[in-house]
Amino acid sequence: MAARTVWMLCALLVLLLNECSSVNGHVVEKREASDEYDFMGDDPSDDDTLNDAYGEGEEGNTENIVIVTKPQVYNVSAGSTVILECNVEPKGNSAVVQWLRNDNIYFLGSMTTLTDHRIKLVHNTSMAISNVTPSDEGEYKCVVTQKKPLTLTHRVVVTSKPNILDLSATNNGRVHEGNRLVLNCDVSGSPPPKIVWSRQRKGSHDNERLLETDGVFSLNSVTIEHVKPEHSGTYYCYAFNGVAADTRDIQITVLYKPRVHVHRQETNTALNVRTELQCSAHGEPAPYLSWYKDNQLINEGVINDDSHTPLSTLVVVPKSDSDFGTYTCVAINSHGRHNSSVELVQRPVVEDVEADGAKVAWKVHSHLPLEAVQIQAFPFGIDESVSQNPSDISVSLPQESGLKLYEMSYEISSLPAGKYEAIVKAKNSKGWSREPKPVILNIVEQSMYIQRSSVFRGAASMVTGSTTLLLTTLTYLLVRKL
Incomplete structure (x- = not known):
C-alpha cells in the first residue's frame, strides 16, 4: 500500500513538471513573436513588484492577520468555566490558529487530538475549559500560522478553597510523658493555604494559639519535645488562603503515672x-x-x-x-x-498562719480543750548554725471553750524593732502541735507622740501674763507722775 502511494506521488510530480515546461515554452514563443511590437510590454510595474514581495499575485489581495486580544491572567475558581480568547483581524479570514500548552498541541485549526471533553474550541479561534481543576493551571499559547507567526500567551490561575485532607499525630495522639509529639496537617488549596495551630487544654474552655515557644513549626507540622501532662487536650489546625478557610481537630492524650494529693x-x-x-x-x-x-x-x-x-x-x-x-x-x-x-492526731493542729507587721493571725483545730498557746520569735537572718534562744510569747487562751476550731490573733509589742521569724504552737492534753512553717514579722519602732500645741498654748499663756503685768506697772507709774 505504501509503495503504491509513493508511486502515485511520483507520477503526479512528473505531470506537474511537464505542464510547467509546456507553459514556459508557450510563453517564450509568445514573447519572441511580440518583441517587434512592444519591447517593454512584459516588464512588471512598481505595484506588481510590491505585491509579489508580499507573496500576493494579481488574483488575491490577502492582508496579514493580527491578534487583537491582549495577554491576560485568568483567576478561575475550581469547578467553573473559563474562555481563553484569541480574537484576530481581519475577521472572516481563513487563518489557522493553534492552541498549545507545554508544547503540546491542543488544536490545529478545527482539528484536535484531545480526549478531554471539557476543552473545546469556540468562535473558531478561542478555547473554553469547563469544570476547571487545579491541574488546569498554567500557560496557554494561541499561535497564528502565517509567514511571520504570531503568538499570544495567557496564564490560568486556579483558585480553590482549602481542604484539610488529613490531621495526624504521633501514635494516634497517645504519647507517653517525656516523649516527642509531632502533628501533621495535610491540606490542599490554591493559592497554597497558610496553617495556624491552636489548642484547648484538657479541662479548660480557652482556645489558645500555639506560639514559637510551644513547639517547632515546619511547613504543615508542629513538633513538641518532652511532652508533659498539661499538653493533653484538643489541638486545632486552621487552613486559610484568602478564598475560604477549613479547620479540623484532634485529641492528644499524654500518658503518665499518678500524682496523689491529700x-x-x-x-x-x-x-x-x-x-x-x-x-x-x-x-x-x-x-x-x-x-x-x-x-x-x-x-x-x-x-x-x-x-x-x-x-x-x-x-x-x-x-x-x-x-x-x-x-x-x-x-x-x-x-x-x-x-x-x-496524720490523724489528737494533739492540736495549727494552720493558716499569717503575719501583717507585728500582728499574727492563725487557726487552731482541737477537739480537746486547749492548755496553752505560744508564739516563738527568732531574729531573722541569723546563721542557723549559731545557737539562739527564741523569744517565747504566751497568748491568752480563748474565752470560748468546747470549740473544735479557734480563730485567733495577737499583736506583738514586747519585742524591739526588727525582722523576726515567728512560729505558733498550741497544746492540749495530748501534747504540743506540730510546728507549722514560720512567718515573717516586721516590727517597726514606735515614735513618741508630742503635743506641740499644748506647749505652744503654755508659752502663749506665759507671754500674755507677762505683757499684762508690764502694762499695768507702766500705767501705774504714769498716773503717779501726773
Whole structure:
C-alpha cells in the first residue's frame, strides 16, 4: 500500500513538471513573436513588484492577520468555566490558529487530538475549559500560522478553597510523658493555604494559639519535645488562603503515672468522732486509689466526683488510740504508682498562719480543750548554725471553750524593732502541735507622740501674763507722775 502511494506521488510530480515546461515554452514563443511590437510590454510595474514581495499575485489581495486580544491572567475558581480568547483581524479570514500548552498541541485549526471533553474550541479561534481543576493551571499559547507567526500567551490561575485532607499525630495522639509529639496537617488549596495551630487544654474552655515557644513549626507540622501532662487536650489546625478557610481537630492524650494529693497533711479528731480523710489523684489513664494504715490495706475504691480527677474519701471513727496514726493514699495505673499520707492526731493542729507587721493571725483545730498557746520569735537572718534562744510569747487562751476550731490573733509589742521569724504552737492534753512553717514579722519602732500645741498654748499663756503685768506697772507709774 505504501509503495503504491509513493508511486502515485511520483507520477503526479512528473505531470506537474511537464505542464510547467509546456507553459514556459508557450510563453517564450509568445514573447519572441511580440518583441517587434512592444519591447517593454512584459516588464512588471512598481505595484506588481510590491505585491509579489508580499507573496500576493494579481488574483488575491490577502492582508496579514493580527491578534487583537491582549495577554491576560485568568483567576478561575475550581469547578467553573473559563474562555481563553484569541480574537484576530481581519475577521472572516481563513487563518489557522493553534492552541498549545507545554508544547503540546491542543488544536490545529478545527482539528484536535484531545480526549478531554471539557476543552473545546469556540468562535473558531478561542478555547473554553469547563469544570476547571487545579491541574488546569498554567500557560496557554494561541499561535497564528502565517509567514511571520504570531503568538499570544495567557496564564490560568486556579483558585480553590482549602481542604484539610488529613490531621495526624504521633501514635494516634497517645504519647507517653517525656516523649516527642509531632502533628501533621495535610491540606490542599490554591493559592497554597497558610496553617495556624491552636489548642484547648484538657479541662479548660480557652482556645489558645500555639506560639514559637510551644513547639517547632515546619511547613504543615508542629513538633513538641518532652511532652508533659498539661499538653493533653484538643489541638486545632486552621487552613486559610484568602478564598475560604477549613479547620479540623484532634485529641492528644499524654500518658503518665499518678500524682496523689491529700487535702490535709494533718487532721485533728477525738475518740468516737467521725472524720473524713480525702485524697485525689491525677494520671492517665485514670488511676485506682486505695488506703493503707501501717502498710495494711484498709479500703479500696474510687469515688469519681470529676471524670478527670479521681477522688477517694475514707471515713474513720477512732475507737482507741491505736486508730490514730498515719493513713496513706496510694494511686496506681499502668504507668506507675504514687502515694501521699495524712496524720490523724489528737494533739492540736495549727494552720493558716499569717503575719501583717507585728500582728499574727492563725487557726487552731482541737477537739480537746486547749492548755496553752505560744508564739516563738527568732531574729531573722541569723546563721542557723549559731545557737539562739527564741523569744517565747504566751497568748491568752480563748474565752470560748468546747470549740473544735479557734480563730485567733495577737499583736506583738514586747519585742524591739526588727525582722523576726515567728512560729505558733498550741497544746492540749495530748501534747504540743506540730510546728507549722514560720512567718515573717516586721516590727517597726514606735515614735513618741508630742503635743506641740499644748506647749505652744503654755508659752502663749506665759507671754500674755507677762505683757499684762508690764502694762499695768507702766500705767501705774504714769498716773503717779501726773
